[in-house]
Amino acid sequence: MFRSEPEVLVVGAGPVGLFSALTLARRGHRVRVIDKEWRPAAHSYALALHGQSLELLEETGLLAPVLAASRRIRRVSFHEGDTRIAGIDLNRVHRDYTFVSVLRQDVLERILVEALADRGVKVWWNHEMTQFEDSPDGLEITIDKLSREGLGYSVQHGEWVVAKSRTVRPQFVIGADGHRSRVRSILGAGFPEVGRTRSFAVFEFRTEAELGDEMRIMLADGSLNLVWPLPDHYSRWSFELTDDEAPTGSRIKDRSEVQLGGVEYPLIEESALLEFLRARAPWFRGEVDDVRWRLLVRFERRLSTTVGEGKLWLAGDALHMTSPVGIQSMNVGLREARDLAIAMSDVLDGHADHSALERYRADRETEWDFLLGMDDRTRATASTDPRFVPLVNELPSMLPASGADLVQLLGQLGIERTA
Numbered sequence: 001m002f003r004s005e006p007e008v009l010v011v012g013a014g015p016v017g018l019f020s021a022l023t024l025a026r027r028g029h030r031v032r033v034i035d036k037e038w039r040p041a042a043h044s045y046a047l048a049l050h051g052q053s054l055e056l057l058e059e060t061g062l063l064a065p066v067l068a069a070s071r072r073i074r075r076v077s078f079h080e081g082d083t084r085i086a087g088i089d090l091n092r093v094h095r096d097y098t099f100v101s102v103l104r105q106d107v108l109e110r111i112l113v114e115a116l117a118d119r120g121v122k123v124w125w126n127h128e129m130t131q132f133e134d135s136p137d138g139l140e141i142t143i144d145k146l147s148r149e150g151l152g153y154s155v156q157h158g159e160w161v162v163a164k165s166r167t168v169r170p171q172f173v174i175g176a177d178g179h180r181s182r183v184r185s186i187l188g189a190g191f192p193e194v195g196r197t198r199s200f201a202v203f204e205f206r207t208e209a210e211l212g213d214e215m216r217i218m219l220a221d222g223s224l225n226l227v228w229p230l231p232d233h234y235s236r237w238s239f240e241l242t243d244d245e246a247p248t249g250s251r252i253k254d255r256s257e258v259q260l261g262g263v264e265y266p267l268i269e270e271s272a273l274l275e276f277l278r279a280r281a282p283w284f285r286g287e288v289d290d291v292r293w294r295l296l297v298r299f300e301r302r303l304s305t306t307v308g309e310g311k312l313w314l315a316g317d318a319l320h321m322t323s324p325v326g327i328q329s330m331n332v333g334l335r336e337a338r339d340l341a342i343a344m345s346d347v348l349d350g351h352a353d354h355s356a357l358e359r360y361r362a363d364r365e366t367e368w369d370f371l372l373g374m375d376d377r378t379r380a381t382a383s384t385d386p387r388f389v390p391l392v393n394e395l396p397s398m399l400p401a402s403g404a405d406l407v408q409l410l411g412q413l414g415i416e417r418t419a
């Protein structure tokens with residue numbers, strides 16, 4: 001093998017791919033990160049970091065810039081109409097950081113890209129993994145460099161063409177290539193639905209109204225609605241669409257679409273926002289100003305039928321999709337990135353055998369069975385508010401935490417985990 005060959009190829013430069021690459025680079029490994037897009041995410045999708053993620057960022061020396069750009073959330077509250085029906089204090093978990101840090105996903109990605117550059121790892125944007133071969137001589141992966149140059153169009157109108165192809169021979173591949181993962185399909189894995197799909201009308205706007213340090217969940221006629229306060233007086237509101245407001249209905253959907261990362265999302269008329277606020281968040285009496293984001297997003301719950309095998313392993317959205325409420329895909333994804341990178345690093349350095357990766361698999365399976373409400377171990381107790389009983393299996397995905405922290409937060413609602 002040439003000295004310049006990467007030991008690990010990371011496919012996908014979302015937060016999960018970037019964090020796994022950084023963990024490997026910090027351990028002295030040669031890592032190559034590719035992404036078929038031409039730049040990091042242009043908008044904030046996943047918008048908050050759990051306390052546990054803040055500790056991971058502290059380990060990598062990135063906490064200060066993250067905290068400087070973020071707003072702190074210390075509580076989660078549940079509302080029905082005008083009434084607050086329950087509250088959860090995030091500061092009751094046993095951590096150094098007992099709050100959730102709200103910041104734009106693109107800001108986080110920029111911080112990670114810069115930290116990688118400081119270690120001499122430059123992300124190869126516009127590079128797509130297109131072919132894969134695993135022979136007794138090792139992996140052989142074709143990467144195409146995509147270009148719009150020479151077409152004479154502006155970026156919006158250009159077509160991508162393959163400007164150059166090259167082959168790399170890494171020892172491992174991390175598939176952090178999102179929910180349409182190519183690495184997952186190379187593994188031959190399925191990505192079945194494992195729970196209820198929810199569609200949300202999502203809006204971001206500015207308001208002078210004080211939303212405090214709470215993420216609020218509004219229960220209204222069987223629908224789930226939420227608001228996250230964001231920095232600079234903005235907030236993100238997500239209203240679940242009930243059956244009679246189906247995504248194809250004309251009432252809330254106009255003909256416009258917005259393209260994000262190769263996927264088209266329908267835009268929602270601004271007037272629908274006021275209707276939603278009146279019906280689902282009657283406690284909110286603030287002004288609505290500068291609606292900067294309004295679209296309709298479907299959130300499926302899916303879990304890959306494999307976590308990985310041999311030299312190919314998955315992390316982040318490539319492995320799972322869940323409800324956006326608890327921001328778990330990205331936050332648990334960051335932990336997966338770190339754990340997978342450390343397992344690979346230990347194998348590469350001869351400190352561990354392949355069982356390190358098998359442990360990663362077992363941990364992922366156990367954790368996602370819990371988060372997706374599939375293990376039947378989350379139970380209501382005598383002290384659970386009856387309004388939460390039908391939600392017991394969904395509540396784990398609705399709180400901004402995972403692992404023991406999540407068990408603690410569920411306990412505040414009188415919900416327990418059985419052995």
Ligand SMILES: Cc1cc2nc3c(=O)[nH]c(=O)nc-3n(C[C@H](O)[C@H](O)[C@H](O)COP(=O)(O)OP(=O)(O)OC[C@H]3O[C@@H](n4cnc5c(N)ncnc54)[C@H](O)[C@@H]3O)c2cc1C
Nearest residue numbers: 012014015016035036045128129177178316317324327329
């Ligand atoms: C519109 C929208 C709204 C969302 N809202 C929320 C929310 O409110 N809360 C929440 O928790 N989460 C939300 N998410 C999900 C959240 O963005 C992800 O969980 C988060 O980005 C972590 O993802 P990741 O790094 O695993 O993958 P991604 O961020 O999806 O990154 C995967 C990367 O892989 C690249 N890639 C794919 N295939 C290839 C290939 N063959 N070769 C090279 N590169 C490739 C893609 O270009 C992409 O950049 C939202 C997502 C979208 C799209």
